[in-house]
Amino acid sequence: MPGGAQIIKCSQEDSQMNFKSIFAIVLLVGLCMVGYTSDAQVTERQDNKKAGAGERFCPVHPSDEELAEMERDFSEKKDELRKVQMENVTGDTIDVYFHVVTSTSGAGAVSGTRITQQMNILNAAYAGTGYSFNLVFTETVANNSWYTGCYGSAGNQMKNALHRGSANDLNVYTCSPSGGILGYATFPSSYSSQPGLDGVVLLHSSLPGGNAAPYNLGDTATHEVGHWMGLYHTFQGGCARNASTGGDQVSDTPAEKSPAYGCPSGRDTCRNIAGLDPTENFMDYTDDACMFEFSSGQDSRMDAQYTAYRYNK
Numbered sequence: 096m097p098g099g100a101q102i103i104k105c106s107q108e109d110s111q112m113n114f115k116s117i118f119a120i121v122l123l124v125g126l127c128m129v130g131y132t133s134d135a136q137v138t139e140r141q142d143n144k145k146a147g148a149g150e151r152f153c154p155v156h157p158s159d160e161e162l163a164e165m166e167r168d169f170s171e172k173k174d175e176l177r178k179v180q181m182e183n184v185t186g187d188t189i190d191v192y193f194h195v196v197t198s199t200s201g202a203g204a205v206s207g208t209r210i211t212q213q214m215n216i217l218n219a220a221y222a223g224t225g226y227s228f229n230l231v232f233t234e235t236v237a238n239n240s241w242y243t244g245c246y247g248s249a250g251n252q253m254k255n256a257l258h259r260g261s262a263n264d265l266n267v268y269t270c271s272p273s274g275g276i277l278g279y280a281t282f283p284s285s286y287s288s289q290p291g292l293d294g295v296v297l298l299h300s301s302l303p304g305g306n307a308a309p310y311n312l313g314d315t316a317t318h319e320v321g322h323w324m325g326l327y328h329t330f331q332g333g334c335a336r337n338a339s340t341g342g343d344q345v346s347d348t349p350a351e352k353s354p355a356y357g358c359p360s361g362r363d364t365c366r367n368i369a370g371l372d373p374t375e376n377f378m379d380y381t382d383d384a385c386m387f388e389f390s391s392g393q394d395s396r397m398d399a400q401y402t403a404y405r406y407n408k
Contacts, residue, residue: 162331166344168284172403183398184406186225192259195235195299196270198242203271203299204235212303216313217320220377220387224394226324226401232259245270245296246279255291262286262408263401265323266294267316269302277301278315280322283404295319309357312383321378325400326393329372329379330354334365347392348373354380 176183193210197203210233217228234257241253245268258266262283272279278297286293300307301315327343330351335342342350349370355362358381362372373379377386378393389397 183402193233220317246272263405269299278319280319309382314383324397345392358385
């Protein structure tokens with residue numbers, strides 16, 4: 096197996112660098128964009144220098160131009176579905192392939208109990224959306240290069256080697272990405288050009304029972320799967336007035352100028368636009384314990400993105 100990987104166990108199938116440089120890499124190897132339409136990735140990162148110790152930070156963020164290109168492609172896909180009178184699906188059972196990547200000494204190991212707890216958190220978070228997640232496969236793979244290099248070229252090698260299933264199957268990888276990254280994900284539009292890179296990568300200690308407090312209750316996975324389902328951050332586009340002029344393309348998430356950290360109350364960074372910041376939303380940057388909802392508009396966007404890019408693909 097590439098990189099000297101050693102599969103330790105498998106269960107049966109029942110159970111930055113500056114902003115511009117990051118996007119240059121995405122274009123070449125193709126969380127938040129493609130160069131564009133189909134090679135997008137999103138990262139969530141803890142960066143002590145930029146965001147303060149223990150705070151989420153996303154160094155990869157779509158520019159207005161990149162977002163516009165993604166949304167143009169999405170609009171074309173929706174038009175194609177309308178022509179064949181295909182309605183959006185409103186839910187599905189998504190099979191999950193869970194890959195635990197460790198060092199050869201066993202660092203980063205994740206127990207079956209913690210994986211089950213993570214699946215429970217994920218299902219609880221998405222319970223109101225119509226989507227559920229069914230764990231069908233787990234494996235533990237020991238590879239030093241993949242374990243600490245799972246964001247970047249080694250991460251691409253890891254995913255291409257281990258990826259299973261098709262567009263509507265979720266591949267989750269746990270490891271210890273460099274630079275304090277909590278996790279990253281691909282957008283649905285990435286699948287057609289690079290299916291082997293599709294999925295979600297998580298810092299192993301962000302799973303329930305890990306030591307990445309306050310991000311160790313399992314909602315890093317919830318957040319990243321939100322990207323995998325087609326959602327942007329709630330603060331995407333800053334104080335955009337509506338979905339058509341930027342923002343997160345969801346009309347019922349109030350505009351938010353910048354990410355929120357901790358557990359703020361009554362935060363209002365776009366005072367000229369009605370609505371307090373959606374700090375309880377899974378797509379903001381607050382602590383796991385303080386995020387607990389998706390909006391109705393986000394649910395609808397997930398339906399449309401899933402139908403356009405993942406359903407039966």
